[in-house]
Structures are given as C-alpha cells and as structure tokens.
Amino acid sequence: MPIAMITGATSGFGRAAARRFAADGWSLILTGRRTERLEALKKELGDSVEVLALTLDVRDAQAVARAVDELPEAFRGVTCLVNNAGLALAPKPAQEVELADWHTMIDTNVTGLVNVTHAMLPLLIETGRGASIVNIGSVAGSWPYPGGHVYGATKAFVEQFGYNLRCDLKGTGVRVTDISPGMAETEFTLVRTKGDQGASDELYRGTTPLQAEDIAEQIFHVATLPPHININRMEVMPTRQTWSPFTIDRD
Numbered sequence: 001m002p003i004a005m006i007t008g009a010t011s012g013f014g015r016a017a018a019r020r021f022a023a024d025g026w027s028l029i030l031t032g033r034r035t036e037r038l039e040a041l042k043k044e045l046g047d048s049v050e051v052l053a054l055t056l057d058v059r060d061a062q063a064v065a066r067a068v069d070e071l072p073e074a075f076r077g078v079t080c081l082v083n084n085a086g087l088a089l090a091p092k093p094a095q096e097v098e099l100a101d102w103h104t105m106i107d108t109n110v111t112g113l114v115n116v117t118h119a120m121l122p123l124l125i126e127t128g129r130g131a132s133i134v135n136i137g138s139v140a141g142s143w144p145y146p147g148g149h150v151y152g153a154t155k156a157f158v159e160q161f162g163y164n165l166r167c168d169l170k171g172t173g174v175r176v177t178d179i180s181p182g183m184a185e186t187e188f189t190l191v192r193t194k195g196d197q198g199a200s201d202e203l204y205r206g207t208t209p210l211q212a213e214d215i216a217e218q219i220f221h222v223a224t225l226p227p228h229i230n231i232n233r234m235e236v237m238p239t240r241q242t243w244s245p246f247t248i249d250r251d
C-alpha cells in the first residue's frame with residue numbers, strides 16, 4: 001500500500017486527511033506535537049491501516065532529520081508528503097503584534113515546512129513517479145487583508161517554494177502542489193486568537209465555511225491523480241467567501 005506522511009495530523013485538515021487516506025488503505029506516518037491526539041488517531045485508524053505516530057515539532061530541524069532517518073524500513077517508501085502543520089497568530093494590526101508571534105509563524109510555516117521537505121526529499125525521489133508533495137498554503141498568501149501581515153507572507157513563501165521545487169525536481173517524477181484554502185472551520189481560529197472560543201464561533205457564525213473534510217478530499221485527489229498530472233496550485237474558498245474592494249484613506 002502507498003504511504004502518506006502528514007504533518008499536523010492532530011487536528012483540522014491533517015486529521016481529516018489521515019482519515020481520507022486511510023479510507024483508501026494508505027499506510028500513514030502521522031506527526032504533530034500532541035502525543036495523546038496522535039495515539040487516539042492511531043487507535044482509530046490502526047485496525048484498518050498501518051500507522052506510525054511520531055511526536056514531532058516541525059520547527060526542530062534536528063528532530064525532524066532524526067525522525068526521518070530513523071523511519072522503519074516499512075515506512076520509508078513514502079508516496080505523498082502533506083506539509084500541513086502551520087498556524088496563524090495575532091489577528092491585529094502589525095504595529096500591535098508581539099515580535100515573538102511573528103517568529104512563531106515563520107518558524108512553523110516556513111522553517112518547519114522547509115525542515116520536513118529537506119529531510120523527506122531523498123525518500124520521495126527514491127519513490128519517483130507518482131510521488132507528491134502537497135503543501136498547504138492559504139488564500140492569505142495571495143490576497144492581503146488587515147491583520148494578515150506575517151501569516152500571509154509565510155504562505156506566499158510556501159507557494160513560491162513549491163514552484164521552485166518543481167523546477168529542481170524535473171525528471172524525478174515527484175510532483176508539488178500548493179493547496180490554498182480560504183476560510184475553514186478547524187481549530188485554526190482558536191489557535192490564532194490564543195484560545196478565544198467565542199471569537200472562533202463568531203467568525204464561523206451564520207455562514208458556511210469549508211470543513212476539514214473538504215480540503216482532505218482535495219489533498220487526496222491531488223495525490224492520487226495519474227502520475228503525469230501536476231496541479232501546481234489549487235485555491236479553494238467557501239462559496240460564501242469572496243474579496244472586498246480596495247479601501248481608501250480619506251481626509
């Protein structure tokens with residue numbers, strides 16, 4: 001059976017993707033920082049598919065390299081890497097943000113994604129034709145909005161990094177896709193507001209956001225296309241989310 005490695009599998013898109021790949025019999029390498037959640041997911045899926053749960057902070061380059069180095073033989077033939085672990089913080093004007101929050105977003109969304117990709121490239125190239133890297137970007141990487149500051153910039157990095165990777169991976173058979181979701185109801189806003197459940201509920205109230213399963217389905221779709229097809233970028237919004245007009249500062 002093919003193997004998918006999913007970062008940030010303890011919640012949201014990552015957990016839904018794990019369930020989606022498992023439904024088609026894929027073996028899974030599931031990572032995240034919250035061990036209990038990883039173990040619960042392993043318990044849920046482990047009867048039907050092979051699951052390796054690895055407690056891992058993607059920001060720790062050495063730990064990431066070691067974990068990949070020490071993958072058991074049965075889990076080394078990875079077909080799909082889903083670079084999903086990430087977060088937004090500080091939904092307020094740039095001039096009011098703590099510098100530490102900017103660093104956390106860069107360390108996770110940029111450095112963490114780069115750490116995992118660097119460690120996994122040899123295994124994906126070894127798999128070759130049909131292998132894929134699915135990076136989770138965001139609409140925030142393309143469309144500016146107030147309070148987007150460093151979060152949007154990290155997702156712009158994810159998109160461009162993926163395109164550049166494609167250039168260097170030419171001839172290896174390894175595909176690279178940026179899936180950029182719009183508003184989706186996960187723990188994302190709870191994390192972004194540092195635990196404000198009311199703010200999270202309010203954001204999703206009275207509209208129809210994407211659900212984690214919607215994005216999981218796209219991830220699975222991209223990873224299981226015939227090997228000669230590479231979707232470069234897929235931007236997915238809820239039907240009830242669109243753009244705002246430019247704003248003007250007036251006297």
Ligand SMILES: NC(=O)C1=CN([C@@H]2O[C@H](COP(=O)(O)OP(=O)(O)OC[C@H]3O[C@@H](n4cnc5c(N)ncnc54)[C@H](OP(=O)(O)O)[C@@H]3O)[C@@H](O)[C@H]2O)C=CC1
Binds near residue numbers: 033191
């Ligand atoms: N929800 C949305 O509206 C959108 C989200 N996205 C992106 O989708 C991705 C998944 O987010 P989503 O599912 O919504 O949010 P969740 O908060 O539900 O899930 C985030 C996942 O990332 C993991 N994670 C965060 N930091 C680290 C870290 N340092 N090391 C390892 N794992 C980490 C978390 O695991 P743990 O805490 O256990 O480590 C968790 O499993 C993110 O990259 C996010 O930016 C993009 C567009 C829209």
Ligand SMILES: O=CCS(=O)(=O)O
Binds near residue numbers: 137138139183184
């Ligand atoms: O990446 C998340 C979606 S949004 O909050 O930037 O619209």
